[in-house]
Amino acid sequence: MNIAVKPVSPDRLPELLRRMPKAELHIHIEGSLEPDLIFALAQRNSVAIPYASVDELRRAYAFTNLQSFLDIYYAGASVLLHEQDFYDMARAYLARAAMDNVAHTEIFFDPQTHTARGVKMDTVINGLHCACVDAQAELNISASLILCFLRHLSETEAFETLEQALPHRDKFIGVGLDSSELGHPPEKFARVFARCRELGLHLVAHAGEEGPPAYIWTALDILKVERIDHGVQSSKDAALMQRLARDRIPLTVCPLSNLKLCVFPQLADHNIGALLEAGLVATINSDDPAYFGGYMNENFLQTFAATGLAAQHAYQLACNSFEASFIEPGAKRRYLDQVNEVFASFD
Numbered sequence: 001m002n003i004a005v006k007p008v009s010p011d012r013l014p015e016l017l018r019r020m021p022k023a024e025l026h027i028h029i030e031g032s033l034e035p036d037l038i039f040a041l042a043q044r045n046s047v048a049i050p051y052a053s054v055d056e057l058r059r060a061y062a063f064t065n066l067q068s069f070l071d072i073y074y075a076g077a078s079v080l081l082h083e084q085d086f087y088d089m090a091r092a093y094l095a096r097a098a099m100d101n102v103a104h105t106e107i108f109f110d111p112q113t114h115t116a117r118g119v120k121m122d123t124v125i126n127g128l129h130c131a132c133v134d135a136q137a138e139l140n141i142s143a144s145l146i147l148c149f150l151r152h153l154s155e156t157e158a159f160e161t162l163e164q165a166l167p168h169r170d171k172f173i174g175v176g177l178d179s180s181e182l183g184h185p186p187e188k189f190a191r192v193f194a195r196c197r198e199l200g201l202h203l204v205a206h207a208g209e210e211g212p213p214a215y216i217w218t219a220l221d222i223l224k225v226e227r228i229d230h231g232v233q234s235s236k237d238a239a240l241m242q243r244l245a246r247d248r249i250p251l252t253v254c255p256l257s258n259l260k261l262c263v264f265p266q267l268a269d270h271n272i273g274a275l276l277e278a279g280l281v282a283t284i285n286s287d288d289p290a291y292f293g294g295y296m297n298e299n300f301l302q303t304f305a306a307t308g309l310a311a312q313h314a315y316q317l318a319c320n321s322f323e324a325s326f327i328e329p330g331a332k333r334r335y336l337d338q339v340n341e342v343f344a345s346f347d
């Protein structure tokens with residue numbers, strides 16, 4: 001049930017944004033790998049990386065588009081070899097997310113980035129899964145995994161990846177589609193998504209990050225996804241905006257990612273406010289926080305400061321994040337009660 005949100009002065013808004021419970025629904029775990037951890041794992045595993053220092057690596061984080069980021073992101077992931085490495089990466093992210101009052105998170109992972117280097121699927125999934133289980137007990141944050149297919153690879157390779165992952169069917173809740181968007185439309189993966197649907201997996205896909213609204217339509221109509229990751233290009237298509245609003249299809253928007261990958265020239269130009277005003281179930285997320293300069297609260301703080309969003313929008317975004325999540329209805333209601341409690345008592 002929605003409550004009437006009291007106005008909050010601009011100097012108090014950051015505190016409310018930090019304190020409100022929220023769900024994160026668009027985070028690539030490999031994109032949470034901080035430069036310090038990349039260097040530590042490179043040393044631990046004797047993997048050579050083409051950067052002399054943490055500072056030199058950080059200086060390479062000057063991106064012009066999605067592909068320029070992906071090249072460095074895949075290079076960074078090359079230090080991950082053992083179950084403990086995947087565990088350490090995920091634990092570090094979960095601890096950081098808990099500090100931002102993320103109560104629930106649905107984490108993407110890219111198995112093909114690792115299996116292509118000879119790392120076993122079991123190693124990847126077991127390491128990530130153990131970190132999620134321990135974080136629930138020790139940090140009181142709930143976490144689920146979503147396996148992403150790399151769209152620059154073939155559908156045949158996606159099918160092979162699914163086969164390798166199925167012995168771990170109980171350790172992931174859904175599948176997604178990520179990597180280079182332009183030239184790799186959702187319909188390229190029609191058959192593998194149909195199979196995943198038969199298996200009862202949740203379905204999501206990156207669409208309309210750099211790609212056209214047509215990719216969002218085919219993600220919905222051909223892949224039958226339940227959420228769109230990014231989806232910011234939908235504001236170019238009025239009929240699509242109506243469809244997303246009518247069917248309450250969530251968008252997992254990532255403002256700092258969009259800024260760093262030059263999807264919008266400045267944060268002040270971001271369309272998150274317009275998406276919310278149009279009644280879409282838009283959410284704010286971090287995408288690849290180690291590369292884009294901020295975890296959840298930093299995304300909220302910078303976006304609100306740049307675009308002039310207010311407490312009412314914060315409330316909507318917090319509620320949307322739980323509505324858009326794949327948690328069971330009873331848990332959803334409990335999280336929404338916690339959101340209401342924070343907003344009702346804040347002054």
Ligand code: HPA
Pocket residue numbers: 028031066073178179180181206209257287288
């Ligand atoms: O923002 C992204 N888009 C597509 N693929 C990705 N893989 C990690 N982050 C991204």
Ligand SMILES: [Zn+2]
Pocket residue numbers: 026028178206229287
């Ligand atoms: Zn993403």
